[in-house]
Amino acid sequence: MPTPNALRSVNAPSAAGGVIPVAATRGSRSTTPPKTFDDLYDDHVDLVWRALRRFGVSEPGLEDAVQEVFIVAFKKLDTFEGKSALSTWLYGIAAYVARNVRRSQRRRPETPTEDAGLHLTSASDSPEDEVGAAEALRVLHALLDELDDDKREVFVLAELEGLTAPEISTSLGVNVNTIYARLRAARAAFEQAVVRRRAKDARQLQKGGLPCR
Amino acid sequence: MPMSPEAQALLKAARKHPDRPSDEARTRMRRNVMRAVSAGAGAVGATTAGTAAAQTLFAKIAGGALVVAALGGVVVGGRALFSSSESSVDPKNAPASTSTSTTVVGTSRETSEALGSTSTAANLDPTSDRVVASSALRTTATPSASSVASSPRIATAPSKPAEANITSDAASAPAVESVDVLKEEAALLASAQSALGKGQAARALELTNEHETRFPKGALSFERRAVHAMALCALGRGTEGRREAQAIVDRAPGTPLAERVSAACP
DSSP states (O other), X not given: OOOHHHHHHHSOOBTTTTBXXXXXXXXXXXXXXXXBHHXXXXXXXXXXXXXXXXXXXXXXXXXXXXXXXXXXXXXXXXXXXXXXXXXXXXXXXXXXXXXXXXXXHHHSOOOOOSGGGOOHHHHHHOTTSHHHXXXXXXXXXXXXXXXXXXXXXXXXXXXXXXXXXXXXXHHHTOOHHHXXXXXXXXXXHHHHHHHHHHHHHHHHHHXXXXXXX | OOOOHXXXXXXXXXXXXXXXXXXXXXXXXXXXXXXXHHHHHHHHHHHHTTSTTTTSHHHHTTTTTOOGGGOGGGXXXXXXXXXXXXXXXXXXXXXXXXXXXXXXXXXXXXXXXHHHHHHHHTOOOTTOSSOOOOGGGOOSOHHHHHXXXXXXXXXXXXXXXXXXXXXXXXXXXXXXXXXXXXXXXXXXHHHHHHHHHTTOHHHHHHHHHHHHHHOTTOTTHHXXXXXXXXHHHXXXXXXXXXXXXXHHHHHSTTSHHHHHHHHHOO
């Protein structure tokens, strides 16, 4: 992979053209020649949106958070060394922005929870179709909400985004052994959340049955 | 530790059907981001010119076609925006090597200061206690913005004309065009601010009039009106000035901008 500085130098920007060059490779982990910041946005906006959502940023603040990630990324481009995939770097920024957003969300008065309508059994029953998948996502997010920030980030990056422990280590700036430990703990915590949810479903079933989807 | 079947099913569903932004959201965010980073490029270019910090990306490319240092006007968004971003950036992941504020040289200083005051004045959002940004950066989803009022945000100034403008052409106007237009707009407003700061109120008035002619629905219309009002009052045209000033106060009561305008037009 060419160095960022080299990439920058071959991407002489043009104010007239309005493109903003970046030292980056296109796509999540590709080595396609670098393009512009516009390309960086287009290539990664879905990734950033998805990651922030999974990190616990709820819909009302999601757009603002996505924008902040890209603005921070733009500002810090010169600190991106090109040693990792650009996506790995962006995950790190997204994780940090998400922490800030969640912290402020926690400071606000409790909003009505959507938890009442969520049922593990029905959600995990047939998640293949669109309705089932949407339900599954809601349940998943509710379960992820039960993890603390450290576990959630590692769990999401490993289990959903498919990063390796060394990649997560790079992304979050945390020692790789710590990542392994957190991942183990996160999986256990997630599983415990599933068990709690299963028990809750069972109680509701005894009371009057689960609603049909 | 093996995952339960339920957990596996949920994870599989999430991998297969991930959350995605709508096309409208993508477009809206893209526009806001590009506006913001364009302003930011100017800020960095201006503030690093001639300094030891010239090893940044933008300084490195300053010798090329991007002469953002000459376009100090865009600092209006950049400074404000970056003051927001820096407050929320993890130094570990994002070292503050592109720090924007203090080492400004030559004409950049003048422009930056002029615009800096605009930036400060643009910190209008009554619901936010920490974020500053140009009105050009405002997101169009007001409920969304207010719902994260205390979180790191990129947009605050309630410039309704600008907001309406952005909303109406968000899908059609290319970001590329908006970038250059915003730079020109910001530069012109910076000149007006600068003139006012030097006591050249008549010149400031000329420039705000020019701004209004060239950018009648510009992203910085609200800020321009404030400068216009202050220029009028400085010229002794208090009746007109106070009327303009009142409009600013009504629109953004209790904000620094409203206070400045009120002070200039007692």
